[in-house]
Amino acid sequence: MDVNDDAGNLKPNGVFRFFASKLAPTKNRTELRILPTSFTEAACINPQAFLVNVAICDRAFCFMQTWSNSAILERVMALRQELMPPHLCETKVARxxxxxxxxxxxxQDQTRDQLAQFNREAMTDLTSLDFPGIDEAQDHDTWVRQILMGPYExxxxxxxxxxxxxxxxxxMDADIPEHATCFWLQMLALNIPDARISDLFIWPGEYFGDGDDARELIPEQVIETALKNDF
Structure with missing residues (x-):
């Protein structure tokens, strides 16, 4: 890749957190019992209790929907196939x-056959020099997934x-696997003119020149900032 070649090997720092990990207040919480196998059966057994439980669930749903609309509990949109990491054969990845x-x-002389087999199966043209030190930065499984996803970026x-x-x-989602995170980071690096966009996620202090790497930007700020700059 010609644009920001090292973007795919960078991993966001720990300052980003997914807010859904914070528990909602539990004070005065009403305990919900497990209902019978169908709503009809539940309503027949105890109509009053059934209506109370439905009302509580409805309020809980509205509360969750409000948080969802704020893009805190879940993503606000689905991505089309071209913007999604490809599905990989797990057997091939393991091999x-x-x-x-x-x-x-x-x-190098003792692993020529292994290297030839790797390049043949991965459809790459790597040399033995591309492999040393992989396990120091990331596990081999993640590295292989990034190699296989390269043509889709x-x-x-x-x-x-x-x-x-x-x-x-x-x-920014800490719950997403590293290889998928790297895929989207590389896709952004390729489609936004700001070649330093990865710094906005990893080293914002370097990007803005103030050394404040603890700065937490929301996704909208990252994209708006990157689109304004063309380095």
Whole structure:
């Protein structure tokens, strides 16, 4: 890739947190019993209790929906297929990860066959120099997934700002696997003219030049800032 080649190898720092991990207040909470197997059966057994439980559930749903609309509990939009990490064959990933572990740091002459097999199956043209030190930065499974996803990381002419914001939101989601995070980070790097966009996620202090890497930006701020700059 020509744009920000190291973007796919960067992992966001720990300052981003998914707010859904914070529990909602439990004071004066009404305990809900497990209802019978159908709403009809429940209503017949105890109509008054059934109506009370439905009312409580309805209020809980409205509360969750309010938080959802604030983009705190869940993402606000789905991404089209072109913006999603590809589905990978898990057997292939495991086999390539095993080969990578054998090649990583080993003598080049002793792993020529493994390297040839890796390149053949992954459809790559890597050399043994591309493998040393992989396990120091990330596990071989994640590294292999990034290699296999590389061909799917590309520029799109019709990408929209809301889609960029959603990808940024997912990059910030600590619950998303690292390889998927790296995919969306690389997609942003390829589709936004600001080649330093990864710094907005990882080292915002470096980006703004004030050294404040503890700064927490929301996805909208990240994208709006990056779109204003063309370094």
């Amino acid at each position: 390539l990860a095993n080969l990578a572990a054998q090649i990583d740091g080993a003598d 590309r520029r799109l002419k019709d990408i929209s700002q809301p889609e960029m914001i959603e990808m940024a939101r997912r990059v």
